[in-house]
Amino acid sequence: MSFQTLADALEGHAAADADAIRAFLAASHAADIAQFLKDYEAQIDWRVLDFLDITKQAEVLGYLDRGEQVALARSAPRSRLAAVVTEMDADERADLFNALTEDEQEALLPALAQAEREDIRRLASYKDGTAGAIMTSDYAVLSPKLSARQALDTLRREAPDKETIYRAYIVDADRKLLGSVRLPQLILAAPDTPIENIMERETGAVRVDEDQESVARKIARYDVIALPVVDAEERIVGIVTHDDALDVITEEVTEDIHKSGSVGQLAESVGRASIVMLYRARVFWLVLLVFGNIFSGAGIAHFEDVISAHMPLLFFLPLLIASGGNAGSQASTLTVRAMATGEVHLGHWGRMLGREAMVAGFLGATMAIAIYGIGLWRGGADIALVVALAMILIVLAGSLIGLTLPFVLIRIGFDPATASGPLVTSIADIAGVLIYFGIAQAFLL
Amino acid sequence: MSFQTLADALEGHAAADADAIRAFLAASHAADIAQFLKDYEAQIDWRVLDFLDITKQAEVLGYLDRGEQVALARSAPRSRLAAVVTEMDADERADLFNALTEDEQEALLPALAQAEREDIRRLASYKDGTAGAIMTSDYAVLSPKLSARQALDTLRREAPDKETIYRAYIVDADRKLLGSVRLPQLILAAPDTPIENIMERETGAVRVDEDQESVARKIARYDVIALPVVDAEERIVGIVTHDDALDVITEEVTEDIHKSGSVGQLAESVGRASIVMLYRARVFWLVLLVFGNIFSGAGIAHFEDVISAHMPLLFFLPLLIASGGNAGSQASTLTVRAMATGEVHLGHWGRMLGREAMVAGFLGATMAIAIYGIGLWRGGADIALVVALAMILIVLAGSLIGLTLPFVLIRIGFDPATASGPLVTSIADIAGVLIYFGIAQAFLL
Numbered sequence: 100m101s102f103q104t105l106a107d108a109l110e111g112h113a114a115a116d117a118d119a120i121r122a123f124l125a126a127s128h129a130a131d132i133a134q135f136l137k138d139y140e141a142q143i144d145w146r147v148l149d150f151l152d153i154t155k156q157a158e159v160l161g162y163l164d165r166g167e168q169v170a171l172a173r174s175a176p177r178s179r180l181a182a183v184v185t186e187m188d189a190d191e192r193a194d195l196f197n198a199l200t201e202d203e204q205e206a207l208l209p210a211l212a213q214a215e216r217e218d219i220r221r222l223a224s225y226k227d228g229t230a231g232a233i234m235t236s237d238y239a240v241l242s243p244k245l246s247a248r249q250a251l252d253t254l255r256r257e258a259p260d261k262e263t264i265y266r267a268y269i270v271d272a273d274r275k276l277l278g279s280v281r282l283p284q285l286i287l288a289a290p291d292t293p294i295e296n297i298m299e300r301e302t303g304a305v306r307v308d309e310d311q312e313s314v315a316r317k318i319a320r321y322d323v324i325a326l327p328v329v330d331a332e333e334r335i336v337g338i339v340t341h342d343d344a345l346d347v348i349t350e351e352v353t354e355d356i357h358k359s360g361s362v363g364q365l366a367e368s369v370g371r372a373s374i375v376m377l378y379r380a381r382v383f384w385l386v387l388l389v390f391g392n393i394f395s396g397a398g399i400a401h402f403e404d405v406i407s408a409h410m411p412l413l414f415f416l417p418l419l420i421a422s423g424g425n426a427g428s429q430a431s432t433l434t435v436r437a438m439a440t441g442e443v444h445l446g447h448w449g450r451m452l453g454r455e456a457m458v459a460g461f462l463g464a465t466m467a468i469a470i471y472g473i474g475l476w477r478g479g480a481d482i483a484l485v486v487a488l489a490m491i492l493i494v495l496a497g498s499l500i501g502l503t504l505p506f507v508l509i510r511i512g513f514d515p516a517t518a519s520g521p522l523v524t525s526i527a528d529i530a531g532v533l534i535y536f537g538i539a540q541a542f543l544l
Numbered sequence: 545m546s547f548q549t550l551a552d553a554l555e556g557h558a559a560a561d562a563d564a565i566r567a568f569l570a571a572s573h574a575a576d577i578a579q580f581l582k583d584y585e586a587q588i589d590w591r592v593l594d595f596l597d598i599t600k601q602a603e604v605l606g607y608l609d610r611g612e613q614v615a616l617a618r619s620a621p622r623s624r625l626a627a628v629v630t631e632m633d634a635d636e637r638a639d640l641f642n643a644l645t646e647d648e649q650e651a652l653l654p655a656l657a658q659a660e661r662e663d664i665r666r667l668a669s670y671k672d673g674t675a676g677a678i679m680t681s682d683y684a685v686l687s688p689k690l691s692a693r694q695a696l697d698t699l700r701r702e703a704p705d706k707e708t709i710y711r712a713y714i715v716d717a718d719r720k721l722l723g724s725v726r727l728p729q730l731i732l733a734a735p736d737t738p739i740e741n742i743m744e745r746e747t748g749a750v751r752v753d754e755d756q757e758s759v760a761r762k763i764a765r766y767d768v769i770a771l772p773v774v775d776a777e778e779r780i781v782g783i784v785t786h787d788d789a790l791d792v793i794t795e796e797v798t799e800d801i802h803k804s805g806s807v808g809q810l811a812e813s814v815g816r817a818s819i820v821m822l823y824r825a826r827v828f829w830l831v832l833l834v835f836g837n838i839f840s841g842a843g844i845a846h847f848e849d850v851i852s853a854h855m856p857l858l859f860f861l862p863l864l865i866a867s868g869g870n871a872g873s874q875a876s877t878l879t880v881r882a883m884a885t886g887e888v889h890l891g892h893w894g895r896m897l898g899r900e901a902m903v904a905g906f907l908g909a910t911m912a913i914a915i916y917g918i919g920l921w922r923g924g925a926d927i928a929l930v931v932a933l934a935m936i937l938i939v940l941a942g943s944l945i946g947l948t949l950p951f952v953l954i955r956i957g958f959d960p961a962t963a964s965g966p967l968v969t970s971i972a973d974i975a976g977v978l979i980y981f982g983i984a985q986a987f988l989l
Contacts, residue, residue: 128746130765255732264728265710265769282727283709287700301573319794320575322787324710324769341786342767345793349764352797353881359804360877360965361870369882370892377903381874382910385939388870389914395862400922403855410848413858417840417973420862425806425833425966429826432805436798437814447815458822465827469834477845494830520805520965521870528862 102127102135109146121150129155133162145175148183157186160195166371168195173203181210190235190343193222222337230314231307233347234328234337239267241294243277248290250280268327269298274334276302276327304329307336312351315344316441355439358516359432361388384521391525395420395532402536405544411478412539415470415486420531422466422490423497424524430455430501431518438505438515448506452499459498463491485542489535496534497527547572547580554591566595574600578607590620593628602631605640611816613640618648626655635680635788638667667782675759676752678792679773679782684712686739688722693735695725713772714743719779721747721772749774752781757796760789761886800884803961804877806833829966836970840865840977847981850989856923857984860915860931865976867911867935868942869969875900875946876963883950883960893951897944904943908936930987934980941979942972 100123108115124132124147136147136159148156148171160168160183172180172195184192184207196204196219208216218236225231239257241250254264267285269277278298288297304327305314318326318341328337357365361384365372372380399406399416406412434451437443443451467487474483501523505515545568553560569577569592581592581604593601593616605613605628617625617640629637629652641649641664653661663681670676684702686695699709712730714722723743733742749772750759763771763786773782802810806829810817817825844851844861851857879896882888888896912932919928946968950960 126746128748128766130767251731254728282731283699286696286727286731301571303573319787319790321573322575324786341769341790342764345764345786345790348790349793349885353885356801356804356881357877359801360873362874362877368885368887369878370887374899374902374906377878377899378906381871381903382907385867385870385874385907385911386914389863389867389911392863392866393918395866396859399861400856400859403858406858407852407855410852411845413848413851414841414845416844416861417865417977418834418837421837421840421966421970421973422830422834424969425830426826428805428966429807429830432802432807433814433822436801440794440798440813442813442815454819454822457819458826461819461823462827462830466830466834469831473838520969521866521873524869524965524969525866528866532862 102131105135105147117150124150125152125155129158130162132159136163137167145171145179153182154186156183157188161187161191164368164371165194165198166367169198172199172207177206177210181207185211185215188235189218189222189237190233190337193219194232197223225307228311229307230305230309230311230328230339231337233311233314233343234307234339235343236337238325238327238335238338239264240270240274240335241267241280243269243271243293243295243298245294246291247285247288247294247297250285250294254282254285265324268302268335268338269294270335273332276304276329276333276335278302279327302327304333304335305339306331311347314339315347315351318344319348355435355516358514359435359519361385361519361521384519388521388525391522392528395525395528398529398532398536402532402540405536405540409478409482409539409543411482412485412536414477415474415482415489416532416535418470419486419489419493419535420528423493423527423531423534425497426459426462426494427497427501427523427527428520430459430498431504431523432501432520434502434505435515435518438509445506445509448503451502455498455502456495459495460491462498463494466494467491481543485535485539489538492534492538493527493531496530497523500527500530547576550580550592562595569595570597570600574603575607577604581608582612590616590624598627599631601628602633606632606636609813609816610639610643611812614643617644617652622651622655626652630656630660633680634663634667634682635678635782638664639677642668670752673756674752675750675754675756675773675784676782678756678759678788679752679784680788681782683770683772683780683783684709685715685719685780686712686725688714688716688738688740688743690739691736692730692733692739692742695730695739699727699730710769713747713780713783714739715780718777721749721774721778721780723747724772747772749778749780750784751776756784756792759784760792760796763789764793797884800880800961803959804880804964806830806964806966829964833966833970836967837973840970840973843974843977843981847977847985850981850985854923854927854984854988856927857930857981859922860919860927860934861977861980863915864931864934864938864980865973868938868972868976868979869965870942871904871907871939872942872946872968872972873965875904875943876949876968877946877965879947879950880960880963883954890951890954893948896947900943900947901940904940905936907943908939911939912936926988930980930984934976934983937979937983938972938976941975942968945971945975 100119105120222236239254241253254267264282266279266281268279271277278300279302280294280298284297303321307328307330325338325340327335328339330336363380363383365376365380367376467490470490471483471487474486504518504523508515508517545564550565667681684699686698699712709727711724711726713724716722723745724747725739725743729742748766752773752775759771770783770785772780773784775781808825808828810821810825812821912935915935916928916932919931949963949968953960953962
């Protein structure tokens with residue numbers, strides 16, 4: 100049995116032995132089953148899930164995208180859906196709930212047990228993009244008065260429900276967070292050691308309204324499995340786990356990369372986004388950049404005299420302005436990424452500018468040498484000189500623009516990732532036109 | 545006390561109370577101390593580490609970049625270095641060792657205990673970029689014949705040495721990997737349950753020579769804390785942990801983003817790379833793209849007649865070819881990222897092309913409308929028509945080139961991320977010149 104033969108069986112091309120399918124799916128990882136359901140998009144229905152026990156159904160559901168979950172939820176009878184939803188991780192359950200319409204939410208809630216109802220209501224109330232929205236309520240708390248043995252007994256009773264009990268959180272009577280203890284520490288300690296004596300008091304807690312990206316970066320920075328989330332009164336309200344942090348970082352990286360290609364925000368993944376969504380995400384920057392390029396056009400129009408007197412100049416136009424744009428793209432790409440990883444800050448601009456000027460100077464000189472020969476061949480000594488000189492200055496200007504733009508954007512409160520390739524290229528193009536024909540006019544007219 | 549006052553004290557601007565510094569650093573996270581050392585670059589020496597106990601010194605060292613570690617290692621007396629290195633995590637220790645010169649390695653080894661020596665030699669022998677190179681030897685193994693109680697006793701004895709004992713690996717007498725057991729399961733089980741009865745047999749093991757990015761993606765996909773690494777005989781040789789996976793993913797993302805800006809591989813971070821390294825990473829693509837743009841130049845030269853007869857055409861040149869390049873950058877950015885996250889595969893090209901053609905058609909039409917008015921104003925009805933028509937076709941061509949190039953690159957065995965903005969722009973530029981002046985010649989001459 101393989102996912103391929105399973106697909107054949109589902110499509111009726113092969114005989115399906117229900118027991119064989121059941122055994123195959125029981126041995127498969129939920130993430131792989133979810134991937135299978137995604138690849139055979141037309142077939143994301145309950146037929147495959149019917150072969151799984153209810154816990155695994157919930158697990159597979161957790162690995163699907165929000166849109167796929169909603170489609171499944173809509174096609175299931177209410178009681179069936181309630182049973183699966185009850186088994187889902189608390190954070191994923193709340194996210195799915197948030198994605199349903201109000202009517203669907205009202206229909207689902209009465210079918211759930213009291214505890215799940217309250218849990219969903221609470222988790223679903225936090226604002227998107229905050230720690231509250233990605234945290235889970237599946238964590239274990241202990242009183243500081245317990246001994247290590249009593250603590251282990253408590254965890255034994257509670258463990259089956261909790262997403263992670265690798266670390267248990269120590270709270271006072273008001274659920275105020277005091278510290279935490281790792282499971283190995285509990286096991287290593289003498290049975291009657293008070294937890295107070297072995298707990299770590301540094302909690303690293305984040306506030307429930309903290310930005311999700313900042314929380315994810317902390318999890319990455321401190322190499323922890325989870326961070327506790329507290330409310331304004333320092334009471335623990337949830338934990339954010341390392342796998343959710345990774346999802347957040349991947350999402351933010353995608354957003355940054357899209358920005359670098361002048362693509363706006365996409366609420367759905369590329370494969371699932373509608374034509375209209377894709378159009379909207381792209382049209383703004385394309386039209387905006389047209390207006391930027393009108394300046395380049397105006398620049399060229401301004402130099403009509405020198406151009407019509409020396410038509411061979413046109414041959415080098417794309418080459419020169421593209422080189423400035425390319426050097427600028429390189430500089431902005433390096434800068435924006437270094438800012439995203441936290442390596443470069445606003446204060447580094449001066450030092451970076453000096454280095455960039457040196458690198459760009461060498462790059463421009465290299466390219467001027469390459470282009471001088473072509474200049475001699477296509478236009479003679481005068482044009483070769485103009486072209487080589489323009490190349491050095493254009494690469495230098497493009498690079499310094501590409502380096503500086505992200506700093507300017509931060510300074511005025513924008514995301515530096517907005518310094519996309521196309522934006523830098525458009526600005527460098529204008530500089531390129533002015534530099535090139537300016538030099539040409541000075542030398543040739 | 546804060547890191548700022550610590551800096552002042554170190555620079556002699558403020559009185560330093562050694563006890564206060566010691567207490568402040570003891571309460572600070574090792575990652576934060578490392579960040580402080582990085583920001584005060586000139587000061588990465590042993591003065592700050594001297595305030596910490598040896599375990600924390602090793603922890604802080606682990607959070608520094610390779611280059612900073614090496615600089616520190618070189619400035620320490622051998623015995624001092626050996627003591628800290630002994631305390632480091634096995635995987636980080638081996639990486640640092642690999643970064644030293646052969647002479648330095650030979651000097652360090654005799655100062656280490658036998659166990660650490662062998663461990664370093666073994667871990668340092670795996671090829672860069674493989675699971676072996678990022679795995680650690682800090683994991684716990686158990687025999688399947690043990691009871692749950694015996695297993696816990698074993699872990700209690702071994703725990704202090706192990707990076708993660710949240711999951712222990714079950715091996716036979718030859719260290720062949722049979723399965724694994726999570727610590728909570730051990731605690732929950734009745735004390736005399738044989739481990740064989742509670743262990744998970746699905747190991748998810750990766751081979752020691754598997755690509756590190758593929759291993760990291762598995763850890764992300766299966767939401768696990770660690771994956772075991774086995775050799776060709778299925779014997780366990782290490783584990784890769786979630787924090788290393790995150791580092792690998794961040795590194796690979798940086799590489800992809802750099803590629804998207806036509807920047808080649810950088811062995812160091814941007815802030816630490818030398819002028820020569822930065823020059824080398826950038827010059828190849830810049831010069832290569834010059835040759836691409838010679839075709840655009842040749843295209844323009846070919847249409848010299850129609851241009852000199854209608855000079856206003858030049859006004860629209862930057863605008864039109866930039867629009868094609870920008871639309872192409874958008875399409876390739878979306879495609880390359882969707883490929884990196886695994887959402888889009890080679891087989892999706894046909895479906896994606898159809899969607900892209902529709903989106904690009906609408907985008908081109910929108911921009912043609914915007915440009916038609918400018919065409920009327922600058923050049924009259926004929927030129928407006930030529931410009932609008934060219935815009936639709938150029939945006940369409942640029943988009944389809946941007947979408948298709950990543951698929952072509954995969955097909956011929958290249959990384960799709962090589963379809964960078966500048967490369968797509970250069971190709972789209974050539975198409976733009978030919979389409980624009982081709983239409984102009986047909987309508988105006």
